[in-house]
Amino acid sequence: MGRAGTIDVRATRAAWERFAEGDDDVRGVDPTILASWYRCRDVHNVDPRHHRPADDAPRTPAGVDAGVFARLGCIAATVADRDDRLLATVTDGAGHIVAWWGSTAARRRGERAQLAPSFGWAEHASGTNGMGTALVEAEPVSVQGPEHWCEALHAWSCAGVAVRDEVSRAAVATLNVAAWCGGVPVLPAAARAELAAIRAELRERAMRDGAVLAGALVDGTGPGTPLLAVDTAGGVVAATPAARRRFPDVPVGVAVDPAERWRPAGDTLRPAVTAVAVAARADAHWTGTAELGSRLGGVPELLRLTPVDAGGRMVGLLVAPAGDEVDEVSVVAGQPPGPPVPDRVAAVRDGRMLLLAPAEIRFAEADGHAVWLATDIGRVRAVTRGIDRVAAQLAPFGFARIHRSYLVNVARIREVNDSGRGALTVSTQLTRNERIPVSRRNALVLRETFGL
Known part of the structure; x- marks a missing residue:
């Protein structure tokens, strides 16, 4: 250890x-x-x-x-x-x-x-x-x-x-x-194995909770039929085709694996889910509304939020059109006040700490828990570990998650290459043979962004 x-x-x-x-x-x-x-x-x-x-x-x-x-x-x-x-x-x-x-x-x-x-x-x-x-x-x-x-x-x-x-x-x-x-x-090895077993069980529970949320979405019927199932961290577990028509940024389908769930830029659903969790602990039958439409990539829209319970635990919530049910308790979904977002990103090279402006970073690549930054001064390692945490750190500066292992500074993209069968790669430099992969899920969003 x-x-x-x-x-x-x-x-x-x-x-x-x-x-x-x-x-x-x-x-x-x-x-x-x-x-x-x-x-x-x-x-x-x-x-x-x-x-x-x-x-x-x-x-x-x-x-x-x-x-x-x-x-x-x-x-x-x-x-x-x-x-x-x-x-x-x-x-x-x-x-x-x-x-x-x-x-x-x-x-x-x-x-x-x-x-x-x-x-x-x-x-x-x-x-x-x-x-x-x-x-x-x-x-x-x-x-x-x-x-x-x-x-x-x-x-x-x-x-x-x-x-x-x-x-x-x-x-x-x-x-x-x-x-x-x-x-x-x-x-000792036995202790490390037990730690791994604990993590595996937590992961299995998270996936079971995801299946419960997806099932609750499928079971929803009527004029207020749910559009989305969202986990306790604001990740979209499942979405209907109607959700995609309403919110073009939201991928349709089911993501039982927590690592594959879509989150809006800036993690803007998390505060609403946190507020719902607090209310649901106080009242098991609580439902409410929040303006989440713009946070999901659509027009401003009031949506109804209903907690989903599994074994006495809130595992997420269903998001549905509010309709005329505006007499319910409203949830404030804005980001809570906190420290200002730093305008520098800490990185390490040759034992020295560097403070980089986000504009200097072309893309970020995960290597296990380490994250490497391709910058104007060369390749350096981010002090922040974990691609998810680096994505949250860079999201306010125009970086997009284009692949499980890559973030790219959208303003620095210089070339988009179609590799066939819908697969794309991008490059941030025209003078080098650079090919940054784009996952199929993100390819459609990228095409729409650049009108391809």
């Missing part, structure tokens, strides 16, 4: 000292750690000399199976039993420790560092650490000694991994293993 090998402790400590004092020319630090340091220093303003984790009660998000925490607890207990020096913890999705496992000596030492139940280890409170950084990153993370942002933790090494909801991709829990004055702990 996390990176293999060890770091040069003295060199990393020196780099930490320089960075904490405001020096940005830091080399030799792992890019994931360096990105976390930037967040801690420049976004969260965490004091590296004082560690003050929040002390709040852990919270289990609505709809999260308690079995996830029980199974993570079994892994943590098994790992802690292998070595008296190890302290294993499980947190909720906000980084608050739910429970811990370890020898009496390990727990006593952890308690002095506030590595104990109820303390919060999100990055904004505790800086770079295995639990908090795992909540941010798409992959497992390891934090060794002075890679921790807070100096009080420099004697610890830890490895953390988050378990995420397969629909929203939000972290629901983390597993962390910490060691005092030792190397980064490594999860």
Whole structure:
């Protein structure tokens, strides 16, 4: 779990000292750690000399199976039993420790560092650490000694991994293993297999929920027949031909797999679904309306929203024409206020952090969880991991998802090539033999965009 090998402790400590004092020319630090340091220093303003984790009660998000925490607890207990020096913890999705496992000596030492139940280890409170950084990153993370942002933790090494909801991709829990004055702990193969099994079951549940939503759409009849079935993250699971006629951007068909579901640019359905979930928890028979037509690529239109339940959980909602039923409770579907969208994109090359203007980026390509950016200064790796997260970051700047693995700056497209049988590729440079694939689902949208 996390990176293999060890770091040069003295060199990393020196780099930490320089960075904490405001020096940005830091080399030799792992890019994931360096990105976390930037967040801690420049976004969260965490004091590296004082560690003050929040002390709040852990919270289990609505709809999260308690079995996830029980199974993570079994892994943590098994790992802690292998070595008296190890302290294993499980947190909720906000980084608050739910429970811990370890020898009496390990727990006593952890308690002095506030590595104990109820303390919060999100990055904004505790800086770079295995639990908090795992909540941010798409992959497992390891934090060794002075890679921790807070100096009080420099004697610890830890490895953390988050378990995420397969629909929203939000972290629901983390597993962390910490060691005092030792190397980064490594999860045994059995523990890694159990983590994989937990993720597989969450994925299977998400697909079953998708099938329930698609079935609810098919069962709808009458003048208010539903047009769309939408999951709890605002992804379209299924759409009828009538929906396509009303909203040309919405693909017709069924996407049981969460990774294949269509989302409007800017994720504009998510706030409405979140509001519906809150209302549905308070009233199981709740229905309401919202202006979602323009957000789905059509004209402004009031639509009726009806929650869909499966086993006591809201798994999504049906979207139907509102008709004259405007006396129902209205849902405010605007984006909630939040921090302004940064006008720079962080990337790493040769150990240096670069801040790029979106216009400098021609396209983005996924390579596993890593995302590579083709830019005017060459190929660099985005600090943000996961193509979905990079897509959300770049959507306000005119980038379009043209393939599961590619985003393209629409303003930089210079050539569209028809490869036959409806397959398209695009190029952002006329002087190179560049062929960026376009999925069949997105080919029609691209043709309509350019009048092809």
